[in-house]
Every structure is written in C-alpha cells, then in structure tokens.
Amino acid sequence: ADQAAMRAASERQAALTKPAGSLGVLEELSVRVAGMTGTCPPAIPAPAVVTVFAADHGVHAQNVSPWPQAVTAAMLANFAAGGAAVNAFAKNNGVDVRVVDVGVATPVDQLDIIHANVRPGTRDLSQTQALTEDEVAAAIAVGADLADSLVRDGYRCLLTGDMGIANTTASAALIATFTGATAAVVTGRGTGIDDATLAHKTAVVETALVRHAVPPTEPLKALQAYGGLEHAALAGYILGAAANHVPVILDGVIAGAAALVAQALHPAAIDYCVAGHRSAEPGHAVALKTLGLQPLVDLDLRLGEGTGAVLAYPILSCAVRALAEMATFEDAGITS
Amino acid sequence: ADQAAMRAASERQAALTKPAGSLGVLEELSVRVAGMTGTCPPAIPAPAVVTVFAADHGVHAQNVSPWPQAVTAAMLANFAAGGAAVNAFAKNNGVDVRVVDVGVATPVDQLDIIHANVRPGTRDLSQTQALTEDEVAAAIAVGADLADSLVRDGYRCLLTGDMGIANTTASAALIATFTGATAAVVTGRGTGIDDATLAHKTAVVETALVRHAVPPTEPLKALQAYGGLEHAALAGYILGAAANHVPVILDGVIAGAAALVAQALHPAAIDYCVAGHRSAEPGHAVALKTLGLQPLVDLDLRLGEGTGAVLAYPILSCAVRALAEMATFEDAGITS
Numbered sequence: 001a002d003q004a005a006m007r008a009a010s011e012r013q014a015a016l017t018k019p020a021g022s023l024g025v026l027e028e029l030s031v032r033v034a035g036m037t038g039t040c041p042p043a044i045p046a047p048a049v050v051t052v053f054a055a056d057h058g059v060h061a062q063n064v065s066p067w068p069q070a071v072t073a074a075m076l077a078n079f080a081a082g083g084a085a086v087n088a089f090a091k092n093n094g095v096d097v098r099v100v101d102v103g104v105a106t107p108v109d110q111l112d113i114i115h116a117n118v119r120p121g122t123r124d125l126s127q128t129q130a131l132t133e134d135e136v137a138a139a140i141a142v143g144a145d146l147a148d149s150l151v152r153d154g155y156r157c158l159l160t161g162d163m164g165i166a167n168t169t170a171s172a173a174l175i176a177t178f179t180g181a182t183a184a185v186v187t188g189r190g191t192g193i194d195d196a197t198l199a200h201k202t203a204v205v206e207t208a209l210v211r212h213a214v215p216p217t218e219p220l221k222a223l224q225a226y227g228g229l230e231h232a233a234l235a236g237y238i239l240g241a242a243a244n245h246v247p248v249i250l251d252g253v254i255a256g257a258a259a260l261v262a263q264a265l266h267p268a269a270i271d272y273c274v275a276g277h278r279s280a281e282p283g284h285a286v287a288l289k290t291l292g293l294q295p296l297v298d299l300d301l302r303l304g305e306g307t308g309a310v311l312a313y314p315i316l317s318c319a320v321r322a323l324a325e326m327a328t329f330e331d332a333g334i335t336s
Numbered sequence: 337a338d339q340a341a342m343r344a345a346s347e348r349q350a351a352l353t354k355p356a357g358s359l360g361v362l363e364e365l366s367v368r369v370a371g372m373t374g375t376c377p378p379a380i381p382a383p384a385v386v387t388v389f390a391a392d393h394g395v396h397a398q399n400v401s402p403w404p405q406a407v408t409a410a411m412l413a414n415f416a417a418g419g420a421a422v423n424a425f426a427k428n429n430g431v432d433v434r435v436v437d438v439g440v441a442t443p444v445d446q447l448d449i450i451h452a453n454v455r456p457g458t459r460d461l462s463q464t465q466a467l468t469e470d471e472v473a474a475a476i477a478v479g480a481d482l483a484d485s486l487v488r489d490g491y492r493c494l495l496t497g498d499m500g501i502a503n504t505t506a507s508a509a510l511i512a513t514f515t516g517a518t519a520a521v522v523t524g525r526g527t528g529i530d531d532a533t534l535a536h537k538t539a540v541v542e543t544a545l546v547r548h549a550v551p552p553t554e555p556l557k558a559l560q561a562y563g564g565l566e567h568a569a570l571a572g573y574i575l576g577a578a579a580n581h582v583p584v585i586l587d588g589v590i591a592g593a594a595a596l597v598a599q600a601l602h603p604a605a606i607d608y609c610v611a612g613h614r615s616a617e618p619g620h621a622v623a624l625k626t627l628g629l630q631p632l633v634d635l636d637l638r639l640g641e642g643t644g645a646v647l648a649y650p651i652l653s654c655a656v657r658a659l660a661e662m663a664t665f666e667d668a669g670i671t672s
Contacts, residue, residue, distance in 0.1 A: 017414050018421055019527035023643070024616065024636030044428075074670045078353050083663025085354055089654045091661070092380075191355035280360065297651070299632065300360030307359070314650040315633070318425045325427070327419025334410045 001035030001271040005042075009034035012041060015328040025294065026319035029274070033320050036247050036272050041324035045157035045247055048313055049096040049150055050306040051237060052079055052086060052161035053143065055103030055229035056121030058130060059208075060166040064201040066193060067165045069121070073106035075163050079305075080111045086161055086305035095159060095310050098150075102142050103229030104164075116142040122227035125170060126208050130227035136220055139232035140239075147240025147248075158241045159276070159313060161306025162230050162254040166190075168281060171257035172205045173226040175283040178216045178260035179290045183209060186283030188253070191302075219264035234258030239265065242272035249316060251309040252279035252302070256287030263291060274316055277301060277308030337371030337607040341378075345370035348377060351664040361630065362655035365610070369656050372583050372608050377660035381493035381583055384649055385432040385486055386642040387573060388415055388422060388497035389479065391439030391565035392457030394466060395544075396502040400537040402529060403501045405457070409442035411499050415641075416447045422497055422641035431495060431646050434486070438478050439565030440500075452478040458563035461506060461544050466563035472556055475568035476575075483576025483584075494577045495612070495649060497642025498566050498590040502526075504617060507593035508541045509562040511619040514552045514596035515626045519545060522619035524589070527638075555600035570594030575601065578608035585652060587645040588615035588638070592623030599627060610652055613637060613644030 009031040014020055021027065034040045054076055060069045078084045079099045082091075090097045099113040105121035118138045122130035131139070147158060168190035175186045183206035189198055212225035223232045235258045241248035242262075250259055250273055262269045275293035278285055280302040288295060296312040329335065345367040350356055357363065370376045390412055396405045414420045415435045418427075426433045435449040441457035454474045458466035467475070483494060504526035511522045519542035525534055548561035559568045571594045577584035578598075586595055586609055598605045611629035614621055616638040624631060632648040665671065 016421075017411070017419060018639050021528065022637065022639040023421060024638065026635060026637070071670060074668060075353070078663055078668045078670075081663070081668075083353060083661075083668055085352075085359060085658050085662055088658040088661045092654045092657045093650055191358065296635065298634065299362060299651070301358065301362070302360065303354050303358040311651060311654055314429055315635070315647060318428045318647055321428045322421050322424045325419075325424045326421055327414055327417070332410060332414045332417075332419055334407060334414070 002038035005038050005040045006031050006035040008040035009323060012323060016326040017329055017332050017334060023322060026322065029316060029319040030323035033247055037245055042320050043156060044320055044324060045317055047096065047155055048157035048159060049098055049155045050086060050090055050159035050161045050310050051098045051100060051146060052163055052306055053100050053102050053230040053233045054163040056105035056164055057166035057170055057228050058122045058124035059126055059169050059204065061124050062126055062204050064169045064204055065166045065190060067191060069165050070106050072104050072163055072165050073108050076101065076104065076108050076111055076113060080113055084305060085303055085307050086310060089307050089310040093310055093313050095313055100146065102139055102233045118229050122229060125173060125226045126204050129224050131224050133224060136223045136232050139229045140236035143233035143236030144240040147237045147244065151244040151246055157247050159249045159306055159309040160234055160237065160251045160255040162251065162304050164228060164230050167228055167230065167254050169201060169205060170226045170228045170231060171253050172283050173208050174222055174231060174257040174260060175287045176209055177214050177222045178264060179286050181286045186286050188281040188283060216264060219261045223261060231258045231261065235261040238262040238273060239269050242269040247274055248272055249274045249276045249309040249312055251276055251306045252304055253281040253284040254304060256284050259291055260287055276312035279308065338374035341374050341376045342367050342371040344376035345659060348659060352662040353665055353668050353670060359658060362658065365652060365655040366659035369583055373581055378656050379492060380656055380660060381653055383432065383491055384493035384495060385434055385491045386422060386426055386495035386497045386646050387434045387436060387482060388499055388642055389436050389438050389566040389569045390499040392441035392500055393502035393506055393564050394458045394460035395462055395505050395540065397460050398462055398540050400505045400540055401502045401526060403527060405501050406442050408440050408499055408501050409444050412437065412440065412444050412447055412449060416449055420641060421639055421643050422646060425643055425646040429646055429649050431649055436482065438475055438569040454565050458565060461509060461562045462540050465560050467560050469560060472559045472568050475565045476572035479569035479572030480576040483573045483580065487580040487582055493583050495585045495642055495645040496570055496573065496587045496591040498587065498640050500564060500566050503564055503566065503590050505537060505541060506562045506564045506567060507589050508619050509544050510558055510567060510593040510596060511623045512545055513550055513558045514600060515622050517622045522622055524617040524619060552600060555597045559597060567594045567597065571597040574598040574609060575605050578605040583610055584608055585610045585612045585645040585648055587612055587642045588640055589617040589620040590640055592620050595627055596623055612648035615644065
C-alpha cells in the first residue's frame with residue numbers, strides 16, 4: 001500500500017465538512033483504498049464485478065451436507081438465469097456477475113458461464129490429498145488470470161463469490177491450519193445441518209487435520225491436502241487484485257479461508273482486502289481475526305455466493321465517494 | 337402491518353433457492369416490508385428520498401457544543417451545493433435529497449431548499465419551554481405534509497436526515513423521557529466534545545429533566561419542553577410515512593428520539609420504521625431498544641444528516657429484491 005497516498009487521504013479526511021472522525025469506520029476504509037490505488041483522493045471503485053467460483057468437494061461422500069452434490073451445478077444454472085440471491089443483490093447494487101466453473105463435478109458445458117474446470121471436484125480430503133500440486137497451480141492461475149482480465153476490462157473493484165456443496169468442510173480445515181484453532185471451533189452448520197451431522201463433520205475435519213498435518217507456512221500444501229478448487233482460484237483472484245492495486249471485497253467463510261492462503265503466500269495482499277461481512281459460520285470470525293480485517297456488515301448471513309460482499313459494496317463506495325467528493329471546510333467557508 | 341402479506345412473504349422466503357434462513361436479518365426485514373406495503377412480494381422500495389430537517393436549539397446558549405450556531409445554516413448551504421457527506425452517500429446509492437428549514441436561527445432565504453421555518457430555533461430548554469403547543473403542531477405538520485407530498489410524487493421509501501447544532505442535547509432529554517434512562521446514560525459527545533463539556537452537557541440535560549418532568553405518556557408536552565423543531569417534524573414525517581404504508585429508514589440518535597415521540601403518539605407507526613444504523617452516540621442504542629428495532633449497519637458513525645440511513649438503504653432494497661426476484665426451488669428444478 002502507498003503510504004504517501006494514505007497520509008494525504010488522512011489529511012483530506014480531517015479537512016472535510018464534518019466533525020473529525022464522525023464517519024467512523026468509513027474514514028479509515030477510505031484511507032486504506034487510497035493506499036491500495038496509490039492516489040488521493042482515490043477514484044470511485046467502479047465498475048465492480050463479483051466472480052462466483054464454483055467447485056465440488058470429494059469429502060461430500062462423508063455425508064457432511066444434507067444437499068446432493070448435483071445442487072452445485074443446478075445453482076450454476078440458477079446464477080446463469082439470474083435467479084439466485086447474488087443476482088438480486090448485484091442487480092440492486094450495480095455489480096456485474098461472472099460465474100466460473102473451476103471444478104464442478106457435474107458437467108455444465110451448456111451454461112453461458114466461464115469454463116475453466118481443472119478437475120470435476122476434489123478428491124476426498126478425509127481419505128487422501130484433495131488435489132495434486134499441478135491442480136492447485138492450475139486453479140490458482142484461473143483466479144489470478146481472471147483478475148488480470150477483469151482489471152483489463154476496466155473493473156476497479158473485484159468481489160469474491162463461491163458455490164460448492166461441502167465447501168465449508170474444506171474451509172474449516174484451511175482455517176484451522178492457518179489460525180491454529182481447533183476443528184470444533186471452526187466447523188459450523190454450513191447450510192444448516194443438525195447436531196449429529198455437525199458432530200460428524202467436526203470429526204471429519206479433525207481427522208483430516210491429523211492425517212495431513214500441514215504447517216501454516218505451507219499454503220500450497222494446505223490446498224493440496226484440503227482443496228478446494230474454488231479456494232485455490234479465490235486465492236489467485238485475491239493475489240491478482242492486489243497485484244493490480246484494485247480493492248477486493250471478501251464474502252464469507254470460503255473467501256476468508258482463501259484469503260488466509262493468500263496471506264500465507266504474500267502477506268501484503270491483505271492490504272487490498274476488505275471484509276464485506278461476518279458470516280454466521282463460526283470459522284469466519286476466527287479467519288477475520290487472523291487476517292486483521294473488520295467486517296462492514298454483520299447481519300447473520302450464511303449463504304455465500306458473494307452475497308455478503310455485494311451487500312457491502314455500496315458501503316465501500318460511499319466511503320471513497322465521501323473522501324473524493326465532499327467539500328472541505330475551506331470550500332464551504334465554514335470556520336469553527 | 338398486513339399480517340396476511342407477512343405470512344405470504346414468510347412462505348415465499350422458505351421456497352426461494354437458498355438454505356432456509358441463510359439470508360439472516362434480511363429475511364425478516366423483507367417480511368416486515370411486505371407487512372408495511374400490504375403486498376407479497378413487496379415492490380422494490382424505490383425511488384427513495386432522504387429529507388434533512390434542519391433547526392437550531394436555544395440550549396446552544398449553555399455552551400453544550402463547540403460549534404457556533406451559524407454552522408447549521410452554513411451546512412444547509414453545503415447540502416444545497418451538494419458538498420456534504422449525505423450528498424455523496426445519496427449520489428452513490430441513488431437516493432434523492434430534500435433539505436427543509438423547519439427552524440434554523442440564521443436566515444437561509446437565499447438557498448434553494450424547502451422553506452418551512454416555524455420559528456428561528458427553539459427557546460432554551462434549560463430555562464423555559466422550548467416550544468409552544470402551536471409551534472409543536474406546526475412543526476409536526478411540516479413533516480407529515482412533506483411525507484404525504486413525497487409519496488404523491490412517487491417516492492416509495494422515505495429516509496430521515498437532520499442538521500442542527502446542539503440537537504443531541506434535545507435528543508438526550510427526549511430519549512430519557514421515553515426510555516426512563518438517566519441523563520448520564522443518554523448524553524453523549526455529539527460532534528466530539530471533551531470530558532468537561534460532556535459533564536456540563538449532562539448536567540444541563542439532568543436539570544431540564546427535573547424542571548419539566550414530562551411523563552412518557554405526554555409526547556406533545558415533551559416536544560414543548562425540549563424541542564426541537566426538527567424532532568417534531570421528524571415525528572410527523574415518520575407518522576406520515578406510516579399512514580402512507582411506506583417504509584421509513586431512521587438515521588441516528590436524532591431520528592431515534594423523534595421515533596420515540598412517534599411511538600408514544602401511535603405505537604403502530606414503528607411497524608413502518610427500519611433502523612438504518614446504530615450511532616456511536618450512547619442514547620441511540622437506548623432508544624433503539626425501546627423502539628424494538630435492530631440496526632442494519634454499525635460502523636461507529638456519528639455524523640447525522642441522514643448518512644446512516646442512506647448507507648443502509650441498499651441493504652433494505654436488496655432484502656426486498658431478493659424476496660421479489662429470486663427463483664424458487666420449483667422454478668429452478670432443484671429438489672433437496
């Protein structure tokens with residue numbers, strides 16, 4: 001992040017027609033965006049796009065979710081038709097939607113989405129390595145290349161989205177790896193499982209953590225151990241946004257797990273991340289703490305798809321717009 | 337609120353393509369809007385307008401604020417020129433802005449705003465009644481008539497805004513009256529006063545509460561005792577929105593105090609209120625509790641002007657849009 005731009009932004013905040021500090025969290029947020037973009041005032045972070053990275057998980061075979069794996073593909077059709085929550089939110093907030101098949105198990109060739117399937121779902125993380133080294137690299141490249149391409153197309157704010165039945169299981173394993181929290185702390189109900197399934201899911205995560213025992217200094221090995229393909233792609237997307245000096249708004253627990261991977265690879269990448277919201281999934285708060293990010297919205301959402309990121313986008317945009325467009329006391333002829 | 341529309345909305349929420357409850361607070365919010373408008377799915381609450389009611393306060397003479405009273409009028413010029421935070425947020429979120437002089441002390445005849453000055457500021461609430469019975473009625477009518485007029489003009493969501501140096505002092509007295517909290521609990525730093533000024537401001541509020549001793553069952557007498565003209569107008573605006581079955585998004589502590597007046601006059605009016613945010617001003621959380629409202633945004637803002645309401649508007653709109661526009665599982669051909 002550009003320290004000179006951040007200093008200039010802090011000084012400008014102090015001169016705007018409002019009591020010092022009265023825009024609360026939004027003031028610091030605007031200063032961070034100045035640091036990301038290297039300009040003060042920063043340009044409005046528009047246009048914005050949310051990319052929904054979709055993939056399946058071999059651990060689904062362990063009955064960690066009540067939903068059939070085919071729902072991942074069915075929801076991709078729903079995204080493509082504009083019928084999902086992320087579509088409604090994105091339309092409302094002026095955010096474009098891209099959908100990427102980076103590893104869905106069911107063929108979705110007929111859909112008008114971005115086809116970048118690395119393999120049809122990960123292997124079962126509770127039994128074996130979820131991905132090979134090459135598969136991890138390929139999935140990271142899908143996200144990083146797409147971030148480059150979106151910025152070339154003119155997007156100035158990238159939002160994360162995700163879809164994949166059983167993806168909270170892989171997220172829990174990744175979050176435990178990078179935060180040191182136990183499986184019991186970071187494993188949650190995902191889409192809404194009962195107590196017995198939660199206990200089973202937690203045991204699956206715990207067993208996998210013992211089996212693979214990846215240290216937090218080995219992010220690529222963690223992706224090999226646990227997946228998922230969308231986590232790898234999201235990590236690449238975050239790194240790509242950061243490399244392009246463009247803010248990236250993180251959605252929920254899946255994005256939080258991916259951001260921990262990105263942080264382990266390049267700590268400075270987190271300077272470009274904004275936490276859109278805090279998910280109801282317990283691992284997310286743990287991830288945000290290690291990332292050092294404060295969520296903008298906290299409304300008990302636990303849907304994924306990018307809904308929390310899209311919901312937060314106008315807040316980021318308002319923060320930047322206030323810094324860029326408000327009059328100073330001098331402009332307004334006000335002296336206190 | 338329309339119970340049949342709310343039941344229909346709850347049923348529709350359960351059929352949409354997402355795990356039950358996964359949109360958290362937004363699901364209940366969408367059901368509330370269905371109840372307000374009497375339709376399911378409710379129409380998108382657009383277009384939206386934020387009305388900034390501005391007035392001055394005689395208690396300013398007691399040195400409860402570091403800002404000169406003339407800043408109220410200067411900020412009206414800033415609103416009219418589009419240079420304030422509320423203008424930046426409103427532009428970002430597609431919300432129109434109206435500015436109303438309902439009782440500014442300094443003449444603002446030259447500004448292109450709504451002129452409805454009932455009197456040039458209240459009398460000093462620490463010394464005497466702030467307003468007469470007729471003045472309260474006139475200010476309430478300004479807000480109620482404007483709400484009617486805005487709905488006639490096609491607005492389908494009304495947001496509250498406010499401006500007035502020393503208005504957190506009157507707000508504290510009103511909030512103490514209706515919640516039973518002490519002056520020490522509800523009096524805050526407003527635009528950012530030091531410890532000594534805070535202690536003095538708290539004593540001023542306490543003395544006024546003892547002097548006037550208005551019971552919570554007498555909202556019109558409370559407005560006479562403490563003002564302000566913008567609080568009365570805001571109460572009328574809230575009642576007007578409710579009478580027109582249109583949602584009203586409340587901003588911060590000033591709106592919270594006015595909503596307590598509206599609640600005391602017509603409890604059902606609060607069915608039409610959405611708490612935009614929780615202000616850093618301590619009385620606001622106390623007011624929200626008595627109103628029974630949960631804020632959508634909590635980002636340490638303490639500016640007023642309507643900024644918190646405008647920041648929350650896209651969240652309300654997303655909640656309604658999801659209910660109105662998402663596919664059902666049946667539409668999408670998904671069975672669990």
